[in-house]
Amino acid sequence: MIRAKTYNDAKQQSHTNAELNWWIFMRISGVVLTFLILGHIWMTYVQVSEKDATFDAVVFKLQQPAWKLYDWLILSLSLLHGANGARYSIEDYVRSRPNRFWVKSIFYTLIAALFVFGTVGLFSI
Amino acid sequence: MHVNLKILRYNPEVDKKPHWETYNVECEPGDRVLDLLNHVKWYVEPTLTYRRSCAHGVCGSDAMLINGRNRLACKILIRDLTKDGGTITVEPIRGLKVEKDLLVDMDPFFESYRAVLPFFINDDPVPAGERLQTVEDRERFDQGTKCILCAACTTSCPIFWVNGRYLGPAAIVQAHRFIFDSRDKGTSERLNLLNQNTGVWRCRTAYNCTEACPREIPVTQLIEEVKRAIMYQQA
Numbered sequence: 520m521i522r523a524k525t526y527n528d529a530k531q532q533s534h535t536n537a538e539l540n541w542w543i544f545m546r547i548s549g550v551v552l553t554f555l556i557l558g559h560i561w562m563t564y565v566q567v568s569e570k571d572a573t574f575d576a577v578v579f580k581l582q583q584p585a586w587k588l589y590d591w592l593i594l595s596l597s598l599l600h601g602a603n604g605a606r607y608s609i610e611d612y613v614r615s616r617p618n619r620f621w622v623k624s625i626f627y628t629l630i631a632a633l634f635v636f637g638t639v640g641l642f643s644i
Numbered sequence: 645m646h647v648n649l650k651i652l653r654y655n656p657e658v659d660k661k662p663h664w665e666t667y668n669v670e671c672e673p674g675d676r677v678l679d680l681l682n683h684v685k686w687y688v689e690p691t692l693t694y695r696r697s698c699a700h701g702v703c704g705s706d707a708m709l710i711n712g713r714n715r716l717a718c719k720i721l722i723r724d725l726t727k728d729g730g731t732i733t734v735e736p737i738r739g740l741k742v743e744k745d746l747l748v749d750m751d752p753f754f755e756s757y758r759a760v761l762p763f764f765i766n767d768d769p770v771p772a773g774e775r776l777q778t779v780e781d782r783e784r785f786d787q788g789t790k791c792i793l794c795a796a797c798t799t800s801c802p803i804f805w806v807n808g809r810y811l812g813p814a815a816i817v818q819a820h821r822f823i824f825d826s827r828d829k830g831t832s833e834r835l836n837l838l839n840q841n842t843g844v845w846r847c848r849t850a851y852n853c854t855e856a857c858p859r860e861i862p863v864t865q866l867i868e869e870v871k872r873a874i875m876y877q878q879a
Contacts, residue, residue, distance in 0.1 A: 536878055538845035542871065607848065610841070611807050 541603055548600045555593050581644045594637045602630045645728035646670055649680050651692070652735040653745050662742065665689075666731075673723035677710055677732065681717060681746075694746035701858060704794030708746050709735040714796040714856035737799035753795050756811040760819035760837060765830030781826040787866060788821030790859040797853035797863050803846050810846040811838070813853035813863045820866045823873060832877065839874045847871075 570576070580586055605626060613619040649669050654662035667684050678699055685692045695705040699718045706717040711725055711733055725732050740748040766775070791814065798804050798812035819838060822828045838844045844867055853863035 536839065538841055539839060539874055539878060542845055543875065611803055611846075611848075614806065 545600060545603060548596045552593070552596050552600060555589070555596070559589070559593060578644065581641075587641055590641055591638065594641070595634065598630055598634050598637075602627070645673060645722075647680070647722060647726055647729070648731040649684060650731055650733045651681075651684075651745070652733075653692070654736075654742050655691070655744060671722055673721070675722050676718055677715075677720050677722070677725070677734065678706060678717040680722070680732070681734070692746075693744040702792060704792035707737055707794040707796040707799070707858070709733075709737055714800045716794060716796070716858045719858055737795060739799045739801070739805040740795070748799075750795065752808065753798055753812070753814065754793075756798075756815040757793065757818060759811060760815045761830055761834055762815075762818040762822065764822065764825075765828055765833070767829065775827045777826055784826070785821050785824040787861050788817050788824075790861050791817050791821070792859060793818075794858060796856040796858055797861075800852040800856035802850055802852065803848060807846070809842045811843055813847070813867060816844055816847075816867050816870055817861060817863055820870055823870060831873075835870075835874050835877050838870055839878070844871050844874065 571580075581590075606623070609619060609622055609626065613622050646668055649667045650664055651667070652662045653659075653665050667688055669680050669683055671680055671683075678696055681692065681694055681696075685694075694708070694717075696718065697703040697705045699706075701716050701719040704716070707714055708717055710717065710720055714737060717734070722732070734746065736742045736746045736748050740750065740752060742748050793814060795814060797817070798814045801810070801813055803810050804812045816838065819834050823831050823834050847864070847867045849864055849868070851864050853867075854861075854865070857863055
């Protein structure tokens with residue numbers, strides 16, 4: 520075993536399935552997102568006519584709970600999927616521990632803010 | 645024919661950083677890069693430093709970055725690299741500390757190798773005869789047995805270059821060789837070692853290792869097989 524030099528290394532070397540679970544999540548969410556987004560494109564751009572391109576029509580559409588849930592699924596899955604992908608890159612390429620801490624803190628805050636604003640925006644219509 | 649052998653040289657006692665030096669060498673198209681290096685060392689520049697031992701692609705000593713790809717200097721022919729009057733670049737493998745010229749410190753590489761318990765584990769009483777195995781069971785881990793520990797895969801891995809905490813493809817191939825051996829009993833121990841941020845989950849499937857392997861081991865595929873084995877073990 521590569522010898523743990525810090526508490527963090529030792530913690531990483533202790534037995535946990537976190538990375539395994541993220542790996543599985545990335546595969547499943549990737550496949551699910553593909554179909555969710557293709558369906559979204561289909562319903563937004565193909566399955567509509569010119570008379571749907573009004574303010575009232577859009578508000579009516581976004582008031583339906585099913586549509587809200589659909590959009591919220593895309594929001595949460597894509598944010599989690601993207602955030603984890605970026606976490607991989609940050610852990611690979613940001614080598615200094617203090618820098619990694621700051622980059623991760625700012626990045627996760629940004630993701631959390633996007634999630635909160637998106638959710639509030641979606642469910643306040 | 646004549647080729648220009650361009651070598652990235654570094655002498656820690658004199659140089660601050662590595663520099664290129666070019667040697668014009670006469671050779672045959674069927675010569676290997678190792679023959680050219682030997683020619684330079686024996687007749688032109690005796691201070692040139694590199695590893696080589698068997699010179700027949702078995703010992704794995706002379707992996708180096710030749711024309712931008714990790715290869716064994718003793719296996720690659722000049723005619724497959726360049727034409728008459730062309731240039732061949734030779735650099736040390738990346739991600740390991742260069743000690744002199746093409747010689748790198750292999751300690752971190754072998755430390756990772758030792759970390760995955762690369763030996764047969766079975767505490768059952770020793771049978772009277774051999775521990776028999778079906779042809780199919782032997783076939784299961786055949787690819788991993790081809791590894792010669794030349795480090796061409798590990799030092800082609802972009803994650804290994806930037807992150808010293810990754811075990812690297814070669815160590816995982818060695819673990820694969822025992823994990824999928826039906827006679828071996830150390831599977832769960834090895835899978836626990838690899839089920840970590842420093843183990844198989846660092847692999848981002850860049851496929852550099854598969855392209856670099858001089859023994860044509862499908863390295864990335866073996867790493868993915870270990871990932872799946874961990875998934876089924878934990879399920």
